[in-house]
Amino acid sequence: MSATLRQFRRKADKAITDERLQNAIENAAERFVEGRITALSSVPDVGEMRDHFKEIRDATISDLATHLITFEKNAQEAGAKVHWARNGKEAVQIIADLAKRHGVELVVKSKSMATEEIQLNSALIQQGITPVETDLGEWIIQLAGEPPSHIIAPAIHKTKEQVADLFQEHSGEEIPADISALTAEARRVLREKFLSAGMGISGANIGVAETGSAVIVTNEGNGRMVTSLPPIHVVVMGIEKVAPTWDEVAVWLSLLARSATGQPLSIYTNVITGPAHPEDVDGPDEVHIILLDNNRSRFLGTKYQEVLQCVRCGACLNICPVYRKAGGHAYGSPYSGPIGAVINPLLFGLEKYNGLPQASSLCGACLEVCPARIDLPRMLLALREDEVNRRILPWRDRVMERLAASVLLHPWLFDCLVRLVGKMRLTKVIQPFIKVKMPPLAGRSYRQLWRRGGGE
Amino acid sequence: MCSLYTCPLVVLQLQYADMGLDNNNSNQVALFVTCLVDQIYPEIGLAATRVLKGAGFEVDFPEGQTCCGQPFYNSGFVKEARRLAKRTIEIFRNYPAIVLPSGSCTTMIRKEYVHLFEKDSNWHQEAVALAKKTFELTEFLTKSGGLEIKNPARNGLVTYHDSCHMSRSLGIKEQPRELLKQAGFQIVEMQAVDRCCGFGGLFSMRMPEVSQAMTEEKLLRAKQTKAPILVSSDPGCLLQMRSNQKDPSTVQIKHIAEVLDEVIG
Numbered sequence: 171m172s173a174t175l176r177q178f179r180r181k182a183d184k185a186i187t188d189e190r191l192q193n194a195i196e197n198a199a200e201r202f203v204e205g206r207i208t209a210l211s212s213v214p215d216v217g218e219m220r221d222h223f224k225e226i227r228d229a230t231i232s233d234l235a236t237h238l239i240t241f242e243k244n245a246q247e248a249g250a251k252v253h254w255a256r257n258g259k260e261a262v263q264i265i266a267d268l269a270k271r272h273g274v275e276l277v278v279k280s281k282s283m284a285t286e287e288i289q290l291n292s293a294l295i296q297q298g299i300t301p302v303e304t305d306l307g308e309w310i311i312q313l314a315g316e317p318p319s320h321i322i323a324p325a326i327h328k329t330k331e332q333v334a335d336l337f338q339e340h341s342g343e344e345i346p347a348d349i350s351a352l353t354a355e356a357r358r359v360l361r362e363k364f365l366s367a368g369m370g371i372s373g374a375n376i377g378v379a380e381t382g383s384a385v386i387v388t389n390e391g392n393g394r395m396v397t398s399l400p401p402i403h404v405v406v407m408g409i410e411k412v413a414p415t416w417d418e419v420a421v422w423l424s425l426l427a428r429s430a431t432g433q434p435l436s437i438y439t440n441v442i443t444g445p446a447h448p449e450d451v452d453g454p455d456e457v458h459i460i461l462l463d464n465n466r467s468r469f470l471g472t473k474y475q476e477v478l479q480c481v482r483c484g485a486c487l488n489i490c491p492v493y494r495k496a497g498g499h500a501y502g503s504p505y506s507g508p509i510g511a512v513i514n515p516l517l518f519g520l521e522k523y524n525g526l527p528q529a530s531s532l533c534g535a536c537l538e539v540c541p542a543r544i545d546l547p548r549m550l551l552a553l554r555e556d557e558v559n560r561r562i563l564p565w566r567d568r569v570m571e572r573l574a575a576s577v578l579l580h581p582w583l584f585d586c587l588v589r590l591v592g593k594m595r596l597t598k599v600i601q602p603f604i605k606v607k608m609p610p611l612a613g614r615s616y617r618q619l620w621r622r623g624g625g626e
Numbered sequence: 627m628c629s630l631y632t633c634p635l636v637v638l639q640l641q642y643a644d645m646g647l648d649n650n651n652s653n654q655v656a657l658f659v660t661c662l663v664d665q666i667y668p669e670i671g672l673a674a675t676r677v678l679k680g681a682g683f684e685v686d687f688p689e690g691q692t693c694c695g696q697p698f699y700n701s702g703f704v705k706e707a708r709r710l711a712k713r714t715i716e717i718f719r720n721y722p723a724i725v726l727p728s729g730s731c732t733t734m735i736r737k738e739y740v741h742l743f744e745k746d747s748n749w750h751q752e753a754v755a756l757a758k759k760t761f762e763l764t765e766f767l768t769k770s771g772g773l774e775i776k777n778p779a780r781n782g783l784v785t786y787h788d789s790c791h792m793s794r795s796l797g798i799k800e801q802p803r804e805l806l807k808q809a810g811f812q813i814v815e816m817q818a819v820d821r822c823c824g825f826g827g828l829f830s831m832r833m834p835e836v837s838q839a840m841t842e843e844k845l846l847r848a849k850q851t852k853a854p855i856l857v858s859s860d861p862g863c864l865l866q867m868r869s870n871q872k873d874p875s876t877v878q879i880k881h882i883a884e885v886l887d888e889v890i891g
Contacts, residue, residue, distance in 0.1 A: 182836050186836070491822045492836055495839040495840060528829065531790070531827075533790035534794040535822070538794060557702055567701075572703070574698075575698055575709065579692070579709060579713060580692075584692050612665060616663055616664040616668035617687070619668050620671075620687045
């Protein structure tokens with residue numbers, strides 16, 4: 171996984187020239203944008219609620235260790251086992267070991283960005299374990315062998331006709347490009363997987379410290395089946411997803427679905443607090459919670475700490491004019507859009523993702539919609555500054571920019587040079603070296619005209 | 627049909643006081659034309675000068691000015707941006723008001739300079755002081771009482787593009803529209819009016835494919851309004867849209883100063 175400037179441009183260009191993809195993204199993103207506006211309009215003082223949510227998230231992240239330890243203690247008391255994973259490799263190994271110990275060959279998964287982040291599926295396959303995605307969008311992209319292109323709508327880039335072709339290829343039977351027929355097919359295939367899987371894996375939208383619970387919101391019944399049918403359930407949760415008490419969860423849930431899909435609340439809100447009790451009719455015998463760091467803790471106490479307030483609603487993707495053109499795959503990671511442009515370099519290394527801080531016109535639309543009011547444009551600026559200071563930006567750009575700044579420090583030099591370029595028609599010489607069409611320079615600059623009594 | 631407003635010196639001084647400015651018995655404004663206007667679109671600078679003079683202001687052009695530093699700030703060259711910001715502060719600090727025909731450069735001075743000097747209290751103070759008296763052109767004209775329209779456009783249709791920094795960081799959306807209405811224009815709003823035109827400074831050079839796709843969408847939405855004129859308050863957006871316009875006959879892309887200059891007679 172990576173997204174250098176060149177890789178981003180190449181993938182974005184491919185997306186831009188794919189009319190079907192452009193329509194699919196545009197329609198879905200616009201529906202989310204409009205849905206969000208309508209859903210938030212039903213909340214009185216939504217601005218204050220977002221301010222409050224930002225304060226809550228900020229306070230929690232600022233005291234993350236305390237809340238995580240409380241979470242661990244209460245989750246253990248509820249009967250869950252808590253594992254700490256420093257990185258993806260450790261998390262994968264914990265899961266693979268568990269599966270092997272219980273002789274699990276088939277795993278069902280509900281949608282989880284944390285498991286996408288650590289590329290759990292391919293790692294499990296390597297160890298002889300078969301993971302099956304059961305969220306419709308995730309199942310589609312698993313069949314297609316593609317990464318997700320949107321945080322909450324992983325198959326946003328696919329049309330129903332493409333999905334029908336894919337299902338047909340998979341089942342060998344003819345399936346019409348009709349939404350109910352497609353979901354019926356998914357239900358038919360996946361139901362059997364739920365019943366035979368030895369392990370269910372989910373993410374967690376929120377980990378509630380005061381009770382040690384994991385909260386999962388979904389819109390398809392799959393989440394509930396993944397978390398209750400198989401005998402073992404594993405939750406993979408990023409350490410930043412913790413809420414101290416249920417009071418914070420109330421605000422969190424009020425904003426999450428509204429910002430994400432434009433719903434007042436998702437269809438299902440699951441709460442998992444330890445394994446099934448003897449009197450319960452169903453539920454897993456064992457619950458394991460993996461607290462995943464994977465470089466998150468490195469940003470505590472730095473200028474990037476704020477980014478840990480993200481709740482992965484995807485609102486910044488939907489509104490972003492760059493994402494809407496470039497599509498999710500250009501970001502070279504399951505995290506795309508403005509939040510991906512910030513966290514991918516942070517989580518996986520700025521060198522590998524040096525194109526992403528540049529993938530923004532800094533229009534500020536993301537900041538306007540973020541439920542936690544994360545200042546993503548400022549984070550992008552900080553990353554660009556890092557690219558300069560760490561010499562990740564190519565030397566040619568560094569020389570050119572410093573040269574330009576030196577010239578601009580001297581007004582007469584600036585004017586003379588630009589005039590010279592204009593007079594000698596040097597724009598034609600420069601043109602082949604830059605990627606945009608150079609505008610013609612004015613015959614006389616404003617300062618020349620001013621001296622001649624301009625504006626009289 | 628137009629709001630007529632004459633600006634005698636007394637009224638102006640009262641307005642300066644209203645705007646929280648130190649008037650020093652002066653109706654002087656310093657024009658920061660911006661580097662793009664200086665070298666590529668001087669006619670916008672001339673139009674802005676005439677419009678400000680028409681509104682009763684004495685306009686000065688401090689010749690030491692070059693660039694506000696935004697291209698460097700936005701591409702991570704903070705040291706370079708800081709040096710240009712210090713120059714800008716030194717050049718403009720003694721004027722009662724600074725006016726720019728660009729929402730984006732205004733945002734740089736008003737909102738970002740303070741971030742450049744977070745660790746330097748003297749310069750930070752200077753940045754705060756300059757921010758208080760720096761205005762985007764349409765904002766300044768509206769605050770100081772509008773324009774005297776001698777030659778109003780009759781039923782002219784225009785569509786107005788909200789530039790990102792101006793509308794989101796400065797919250798200036800109504801003022802340009804108010805002036806256009808005063809000037810006799812009817813505004814036909816385009817869809818997704820505040821979506822970025824694709825410029826983003828160096829973004830347009832580093833990501834040309836995405837940038838130009840964004841511009842294409844913007845121009846399409848402008849065309850859909852059927853208004854013959856597309857107005858913007860930012861030379862950057864203007865540069866981007868004009869450079870990528872495939873058929874210039876469909877819509878004329880103009881800076882708001884040029885449009886206003888035509889109606890003040």
